[in-house]
Amino acid sequence: MIVNIILLAFLLTTAVYISRITILFGAVMIYGIYSLLCATMFVVLDAVDVAFTEAAVGTGISTILMLSALSLTGSRIEITHKRKPIMALCASLGLGAALLWGTSDMPHFADASAPANLHVAPYYLEESSEQIGIPNVVTSVLASYRGYDTLGEVVVIFTAGIGVISLLGRTTRRRED
Amino acid sequence: MTTFLGLLNYWVVIALMMTGLYIVIAASNYIKKIIGLNIFQTAVFIMYISIGKVSGGTAPILTGQPEIYSNPLPHVLILTAIVVGVATTALGLALIVRIRSAFGTIDDHDVRESVNE
Secondary structure: OHHHHHHHHHHHHHHHHHHHOOEHHHHHHHHHHHHHHHHHHHHHOOOHHHHHHHHHHHHHHHHHHHHHHHHHHOOOEOOOOOOOOHHHHHHHHHHHHHHHHHHHHOOOOOOOOOHHHOOOHHHHHHHHHHHOOOOEHHHHHHHHHOHHHHHHHHHHHHHHHHHHHHHHHHHHHHHHO | OHHHHHHHHHHHHHHHHHHHHHHHHHOOEHHHHHHHHHHHHHHHHHHHHHHHOOOOOEOOEOOOOOOOEOOHHHHHHHHHHHHHHHHHHHHHHHHHHHHHHHHOOOEHHHHHHHHHO
C-alpha cells in the first residue's frame, strides 16, 4: 500500500513536470521515466504481463518513435505563446471534478466482491487450466477465450502500419523529385 | 480514512488523466500533444489494473495450490490497449512528420496562421 502511494506521487509529479517543461527532448525523456514508473505500478498491482509489455512497448518503442519524430522534424523547444490556456485549465478542472464526483460510489480498491471481479474472472481462473492447459491465465484468456480481440488488435496494428508507410513513403519520394 | 485509501488510486488516476488532457489542449507543439495523449492513455491503464486488483492476491499464474489471484481480465484488455496505443502514437507521429514537410513547422499556432493566410 505504501509503495502504491509513493509510486502514485511520483507519477503525478512527472506528469505535472511534463506539462511545465518546454524542452521537447526533456519532455520525451521524462515521459520515458513516467512510463517505467507505470510499469512498476503494474507489478505492484499483480499485472506482470502488462508490466513487461508497458516497459518494452510503452517505454521502449514509444520513446524511440518520439525521438525519431523529434530528429525528423528538427524541433528542440516548444514555442510559448502569450495566449494563456485558461480554457484548457477550466475544461480539465471541470471534467476532473465531475469524474471525482463519479468515483464516490465506486467499489473500493482491492475489493474482492467488486462487480468486476465476480462475473467471468472466477470462471477463467477455475476452468482455464483444464480447458486450455496453460498456467498463465492471462495468456489463455488473450489467445483463446478472447482470441477475436487479439485478431482485432492485429487488424488495428496492420492498418496503422499501412498508414505510417503511406504517410512517410510519400515524403521521401517528394524529396527525390 | 478507509474511503481515502480505497479511492486514492482512482483520484490520482483522474488527476493524471486531466494533466494529460490539459497538455493535449494547451500545448502548442504537436509532439507534446502526443505525449499528453499518452499520459491520458496510461492513466486509463492504471485505472483498469487498479479495478482488477484483489487484496491478498498474486499474479494470475496458476501454481496448483489454492491461492487468491487478481482478476486476469483487465490485464488482457490493457495488454491489447498498450499495443494499440503504440500503433496510434506511431500514426500520429508520422502525421506530424508530414505536417512538418508541408508547413515547415510543428507548432499548432504557426500552422493555423499559415492555413489562414
